[in-house]
């Protein structure tokens with residue numbers, strides 16, 4: 001039933017989404033042509049996809065502390081790493097979108113809620129070696145694999161904070177000098193998503209970019225997305241169905257675009 005609702009939402013998205021060529025505003029036009037459309041895969045991207053293939057083929061089993069949306073926390077169970085790699089990580093298309101966003105806008109301080117095996121973290125970190133990625137993960141054994149993955153790819157600019165976001169996010173935000181990009185990819189529920197947005201906003205600047213995963217995954221997530229779009233700080237939003245991108249630049253007018261990607 002849930003899948004059917006998601007499919008219906010996806011069809012609605014396809015019907016309302018503008019083609020990439022109909023963007024009007026100069027900022028959006030630049031974003032669409034330079035970031036959404038520019039789909040070249042460089043050596044770093046290839047290395048990250050090789051890592052994904054290796055993870056999808058490993059027989060390793062780990063004890064996971066389940067923090068997924070709706071699950072009861074500390075409900076420890078065993079899971080195959082390859083299943084996590086196949087089901088939880090953003091795919092190459094969206095990983096590389098994160099990579100291009102970071103290459104284009106050069107955010108220095110990046111927050112990621114939901115490290116999992118670190119695949120999206122690798123994209124965020126490799127896009128700009130001068131950036132620092134502060135990534136958060138609740139499950140210690142999953143986080144340990146991410147740290148191994150960072151070593152395999154020589155990533156020295158990503159640090160994982162292990163624990164429930166509700167206990168770790170604010171403390172970390174207070175330690176770092178503001179947030180330039182936030183990728184919210186964990187605990188896909190309405191109230192927490194809104195709370196993370198409000199909390200990170202306190203540490204944001206005019207150029208901060210927010211990227212929310214799975215904005216149409218449930219009616220709760222759609223409510224959160226409506227809240228974020230309507231927020232007085234929000235100006236331009238771009239709905240790509242599987243992710244929503246939010247700009248808070250005050251010089252942009254408040255506009256919401258749904259774009260096929």
Ligand SMILES: C[S@@+](CC[C@H](N)C(=O)[O-])C[C@H]1O[C@@H](n2cnc3c(N)ncnc32)[C@H](O)[C@@H]1O
Pocket residue numbers: 065066067068069088089090091113114115116117118119120121136137138139142163164165166185186187188
């Ligand atoms: C969808 S996965 C992240 C995937 C990763 N961003 C990628 O694309 O490679 C979400 C992760 O968030 C973690 N998570 C969910 N809710 C959490 C919470 N409240 N506190 C800490 N971690 C949480 C889960 O353990 C899971 O590993």
